[in-house]
Amino acid sequence: MKLYKIKKSKIDKNGLYANQNIKKGTKIIEYKGKIISVKQSETNPKFDNGKAIYLFNINKKYDLDGDFKFNTARLINHSCEPNCEVFGSGLKIWVYAMKNIKKGEELSYDYGFNYDDDYKAYPCKCGTKNCAGYIVRQGSRWRIKKKRK
Numbered sequence: 001m002k003l004y005k006i007k008k009s010k011i012d013k014n015g016l017y018a019n020q021n022i023k024k025g026t027k028i029i030e031y032k033g034k035i036i037s038v039k040q041s042e043t044n045p046k047f048d049n050g051k052a053i054y055l056f057n058i059n060k061k062y063d064l065d066g067d068f069k070f071n072t073a074r075l076i077n078h079s080c081e082p083n084c085e086v087f088g089s090g091l092k093i094w095v096y097a098m099k100n101i102k103k104g105e106e107l108s109y110d111y112g113f114n115y116d117d118d119y120k121a122y123p124c125k126c127g128t129k130n131c132a133g134y135i136v137r138q139g140s141r142w143r144i145k146k147k148r149k
């Protein structure tokens with residue numbers, strides 16, 4: 001049985017939901033895509049805004065472009081309190097459970113956007129208690145909170 005299913009998300013569009021209880025550390029789904037060289041991703045205007053949601057760095061030489069329909073993992077939404085994290089293992093990228101996840105919970109991870117001038121173009125609708133209001137990676141969220149005061 002698959003660990004996840006696609007469902008209309010409370011956060012945004014479709015999302016992935018846990019189809020059963022998932023233990024912390026479990027590999028949930030492979031983040032599939034095409035491997036491209038870092039040079040390619042640096043010169044391709046497609047990735048120009050610095051917020052390429054579907055682009056992951058694998059190593060010094062290669063990135064993975066996951067902006068394809070066959071990449072089901074791209075449906076996973078951003079959350080300010082995520083239950084998953086994404087990292088590489090060799091040339092593959094996997095979505096792991098970073099905590100125990102209950103059946104029916106929506107899967108999410110931190111998109112890791114940098115804080116910059118256009119952060120307001122990416123509002124966050126995760127609805128968690130500590131939501132920063134915008135999709136900005138955890139280490140930079142304090143900047144937003146500071147501004148709001």
Ligand SMILES: [Zn+2]
Binds near residue numbers: 124
């Ligand atoms: Zn949020």
